[in-house]
Amino acid sequence: MNLFFSYLFPNERESINNTYKKLWDAVAVDLQLREILEYLIESEILQNELFEEMKYFYPQKEILEHRQSILTDMLKNLELVQYFEDFRDKCTQLRDIYNLEMFEKYPHTVVVKDFLVTECFIELYDQTVKHIKTLPRGNYGKVINNIFDKILDEKRVEEIDKALADVSKIRSELERISPVRINRLFSRGENIENSITTKTKGENLMERLADLADRLQISPLEKKVQTENLFPPSEGIFKTYMKIFKPIFDEVARFSKEYQGLFQTEWFCLVHETNTLLALTEMYHKLQNLGMPICSVKFIEKDKTIIMHNMYSLLLVKNGLDRTQIVCSDFSCNPDSHFNLLTGPNGGGKTIFLTAMGISQLLFQISGYTTAASAEMFPLKYLYTHFPVEERNDSQGRLVEEQSRCERMMREIEDGSMVLLNETFSSTKADIAHDLSTDILKKLLAKDSFGLFVTHFHSVKEFCKEYSEQNERKICLLVAAVDDSVEGRRLYKIVPMENASSSYSRDILLRHRMTKEQLLERCNVMKGVEA
Incomplete structure (x- = not known):
């Protein structure tokens, strides 16, 4: 039975x-999964069990x-x-x-x-x-x-x-x-x-056992003094x-x-299974106690729009930020625009948004839950990440290392996988980076890949605009823009570029002290000096 x-x-x-299929080891490193689990889960055993389960997709x-x-x-x-x-x-x-x-x-x-x-x-x-x-x-x-x-x-x-x-x-x-x-x-x-x-110890016991062995026709036992327990x-x-x-x-x-x-x-x-469930429960309970949203994902068909409301990155939680310090972002992905390009100022939260997407998808695909207030999603085939690697001292260098990893990814990628690229090819010249970036984008779109490419090369953004105009599949342009709802601090929120042009421009003016209010203030100061 x-x-x-x-x-x-x-x-x-x-x-x-x-x-x-197991995820690449690089995914856990890029998304800092081990460090996140150490922060959210007390037991090292539970941390390790969940980490092992998170290797699968x-x-x-x-x-x-x-x-x-x-x-x-x-x-x-x-x-x-x-x-x-x-x-x-x-x-x-x-x-x-x-x-x-x-x-x-x-x-x-x-x-x-x-x-x-x-x-x-x-x-x-x-x-x-x-x-x-x-x-x-x-x-x-x-x-x-x-x-x-x-x-x-x-x-x-x-x-x-x-x-x-x-x-x-x-x-x-x-x-x-x-x-x-x-x-x-x-x-x-x-x-x-x-x-x-x-x-019982001692020679007498061994003598009795030896005699019994002889009478029972068992191989003779040595009659030696026994100084330790008979085990x-x-x-x-x-x-x-x-x-x-x-x-x-x-x-x-x-x-x-x-x-x-x-x-x-x-x-x-079942030891692993129960530990995995207990680890997930502890992690989600801790997030709830910290005031962070979690949700059970609503499953949708592949021809529907993916929607995530108030999504956030566990890296911010791991770094000790509380709910008031974390800016959540909304994200949607239409059936004709599975891939996204994200640009914006340094320090605008682009990498954090990228990790939020990866961790949210990863959690969904091992638990059915994710780190957002609400979500409508469907399972993807696989998850790849490509974050900047450290400079190497040998003859290959960083660019060759990045190219090698991208080539390996393209060899094995299945249609409908998620790919997260963070400043890939940023270490090389602009013209070479443009060619490499646009080439991999075209290949990913041909594979109907989901995901996000974070880059500071604006020529790639122009390529995406032209590509979307000429092809059925579109590339959604995102930008890190100032969150106007936050007073007293300049925080960024990731939004579609068409909704953020004024906010993005205003942020540039703010950084260079050239908004209307700032110019008037400077004029008033100058007038005061002249008086």
């Missing part, structure tokens, strides 16, 4: 054999809806979070017993391992059933309730109950054994290697135990053979 299920995948086999809507539903329930119901924590702890104990190094070093004790693992699994399943029965399931969505129904399947529970009654009898027999404390071999203490040692038992001593206490060891072997099939090592995947 297969008792396995999955919390992260509608098809549990995908949990066991995850064949989805899931393009399947069904997977994201599955996770989104469970996370919605966890974010609203603290008792469900406690359920996942308890379940995770029990699965971790099971995994730790299975992986005990002592069983590898002393393979003759395999009968003990088989028994302990099977018993631990049966208890885990039984305790999970009991915990589920205490939960207010009417408060939860369809996905988690379907998983619970599978766990509570009548035939499964009957099989577990039968095994539980069986192991209880064996445990009672083990507890009644007093000579040489055999029951200690079957202990499941936190430090199993200490808890199952015998307390782990040598193969000879262990065989002696099995002969002396044959009925109980036969029962242990029978139990393992009959019920071992209920357990599968695939259950260890």
